[in-house]
Amino acid sequence: MSDRIIKCLAYNGRISVTCIESTNICEEARKTHNLSPVCTAAFGRLLTMTALIGCEMKSNTNKLTIQVKGNGPIGTMITSSNNTPYVKGYIENPVVDLPLNEFGKLDVSGAVGTSGFINVIKDIGLKDPYVGISPIISGELAEDFANYFVNSEQTNSAVALGVLVDKNGVKNAGGYVITPMPDATNEDISNIEKYIYEAGAISRMLENNLSLEEIATKITGDKNIRILERNDKPVYKCDCSKDRMKQALVALGKEELKNILDEDGKVEMTCHFCNKKYIFDKSELEQIINS
Numbered sequence: 001m002s003d004r005i006i007k008c009l010a011y012n013g014r015i016s017v018t019c020i021e022s023t024n025i026c027e028e029a030r031k032t033h034n035l036s037p038v039c040t041a042a043f044g045r046l047l048t049m050t051a052l053i054g055c056e057m058k059s060n061t062n063k064l065t066i067q068v069k070g071n072g073p074i075g076t077m078i079t080s081s082n083n084t085p086y087v088k089g090y091i092e093n094p095v096v097d098l099p100l101n102e103f104g105k106l107d108v109s110g111a112v113g114t115s116g117f118i119n120v121i122k123d124i125g126l127k128d129p130y131v132g133i134s135p136i137i138s139g140e141l142a143e144d145f146a147n148y149f150v151n152s153e154q155t156n157s158a159v160a161l162g163v164l165v166d167k168n169g170v171k172n173a174g175g176y177v178i179t180p181m182p183d184a185t186n187e188d189i190s191n192i193e194k195y196i197y198e199a200g201a202i203s204r205m206l207e208n209n210l211s212l213e214e215i216a217t218k219i220t221g222d223k224n225i226r227i228l229e230r231n232d233k234p235v236y237k238c239d240c241s242k243d244r245m246k247q248a249l250v251a252l253g254k255e256e257l258k259n260i261l262d263e264d265g266k267v268e269m270t271c272h273f274c275n276k277k278y279i280f281d282k283s284e285l286e287q288i289i290n291s
C-alpha cells in the first residue's frame with residue numbers, strides 16, 4: 001500500500017482534519033540512513049509532520065524546511081518538503097540506542113532531547129521566507145509541534161504522530177492535525193478532545209487496518225465528514241543532482257578547488273539527504289575552475 005494524505009472538514013466545516021499514512025516514507029528513511037529503532041521513531045515522526053505541513057503549501061515551487069534541535073544524542077534533524085509532498089531529511093546521529101522509557105516504548109524524547117528549538121522555514125516565493133521558531137517542550141515531537149502551532153500560527157491544533165517499529169523495520173506510521181476553524185464552538189472542541197482520547201494511538205488504529213477516512217471519523221466523532229482531497233501521495237524522495245552538487249563546488253571558490261585538485265585529483269561528494277555519491281574527476285574539476 002502506498003502512503004496517502006486526506007484532507008477533510010468535520011462539524012459542518014468548523015473543524016479541519018488532515019490525516020496521513022507515512023509507513024513507506026519512514027521505512028525509506030530508515031533504510032537510507034540506516035536508522036536505529038529510536039531514531040526511526042523520532043525521524044519518522046518528524047518526516048510525517050513535515051509532509052503534513054508541506055502538503056498545505058499552495059504552489060509546487062514553495063519549499064518547507066524544518067530544523068529540530070533538542071540537544072539530545074540525536075543532534076540536529078533537518079527535513080524538507082514541497083507541496084506534493086516529496087519529503088527528505090538529514091539526521092546528525094542516526095544510530096542512537098537508548099533503553100525503553102518508563103512506558104516500555106522507544107524513548108523518542110530521550111533521543112531528541114527536551115531543550116532546544118523547532119525552526120520552521122517556509123519559502124513561498126515572497127521576498128523573505130516565513131520563519132517560525134518555537135521551543136521544544138517534550139521532545140516527543142507531536143506536543144512540540146502542537147505548541148509550535150499555538151506560538152507561530154495562533155491555532156490550537158491537536159497533533160498526533162506515530163511510528164511503530166519492530167525488528168523488521170517500520171510496521172506502520174502516520175499522523176494527523178486537527179485544527180478548529182474560527183467559528184468552532186467550545187462544545188466542538190471538547191467533543192473532539194473526548195473522541196481523540198477514545199480513539200487511542202494512530203499507530204494502533206493503522207495496525208487495526210483502519211483507513212484514513214475511518215480514522216478521521218473516529219478522532220472527530222463526526223460520521224458526516226466531508227473529504228476535500230484524497231489524492232496526495234507523499235513520498236520520501238531526494239531532488240539532488242550532479243548539477244546541484246556542482247553549485248556547491250563552485251561556491252568553494254577557485255583557490256580551494258585548485259588545492260583539492262592538486263592534493264586529491266578528484267572530489268567525492270555525498271548527499272546528506274539520500275547518501276547518493278557524486279564524483280567529480282580531474283577534468284570536471286578543471287572545467288569548473290576554468291569556467
Ligand SMILES: [Zn+2]
Nearest residue numbers: 238240271274
Ligand atoms: Zn540526495
